[in-house]
Amino acid sequence: MTDLLPLTPDELLTTTRAVRKRLDLSRPVPVEVVREALAVALQAPSGSNRQRWHWIVLTDPAVKATVAKYYQQAYSAYSQAQVYPPDSTAARVASSASYLSEILAEVPVLVIGAIEAGELPDGNQAGVWGSLLPAAWSLALALRARGLGTTWTTLHLQYEHEVAAALGIPSQVRQGVLLPVAYTKGTDFRPAGRIDLESVVHLNGW
Template identity: 70%
Template sequence: MAELLPLDPDQLLTTTRSVRKRLDLERPVPLEIVREALEVALQAPTGSNSQTWHWIVLTDPELKRKVGEYYARSFAVYSQNQAPRDETGQRVASSAQYLADVMGEVPVLVIGAIYTGGDLPAGNQSGVWGSLLPGAWSLSLALRARGLGSAWTTLHLAYEKEIAELLGIPKGIHQGVLLPVAYTVGTDFKPAGRKPLDDVLHIDGW
């Protein structure tokens, strides 16, 4: 069992960041550590306790390289359509560009997917993704507790069909998130700046 960082629950929740430039691309990540974190993630809730999620863990260099190429292609389009950014936005953009450049070199890629049996519903899809995304976030937290970092990404979904064919993902399984996983350079992450609670809090109505 991996040694856990000395973080209380609030520290874990407030210091689990999207890690990009501080991903250690050189240090191998044992598959057993990823499995251990996924065992924790499987305790997350799913609608009607359906547990229809699937987790595709990539360690093969060639598969990672190909997924990384799709991701970089999608990021190039995304970045061209972004409005001018302030200083904070520029830092985030630089970090995101770095991740796009090295996605295929990250030690482990994890794709979270869910069984739907067919096409996604045309209307509100919260019932679908609400049965996958809590588990993916729990995975991020479990990785952080073990000294690893990840970054929540979805840009690969522009090429969901191609990646499904590459990885042999059957029809009726929809991908929802891609998490690059690596040990972090240092573990001293801090809470991020956020809007004041009262700016977004509504009690008994809007």
């Protein structure tokens, strides 16, 4: 088993950050480490314990390049529609996201989280995604504990059907998240600033 970082549960939860510029593109990631983290992630809950999730792990450079191409196309359209004040947190995040779009194909491993769902229901879809996304976040936590980082990305979903065709994903399997995985440059991540708790907590009603 891979050695784990000496993090308390609260430290793990508060320092698992969106990592882009600190992904180490030069250090290989053994597939067994990713499988180990996925085995932890599969302990997450799913509706009726059906566990209908699937994890497409991409290591082949040509395959990663195909997915990266669609991601870059989606990011290009997205970024052109955004205007941020200079030196704002949003501007820094945008710079980081732009970097990721440029180097995505070079990230050692890409993991697509997907779920058997067929046609998505009209209205609230929490029942579908609530059976996938907790496990995807558990994967991010398990990776962090092992000295790896990732970031939550969904832009490629604008080209979900094209990516599915390229990867041979069946039509009844819907993609929900793309996680680029690499060792991080250092492991000294800190909690991020967040809005005041009292502004978002509602006791006994709104």
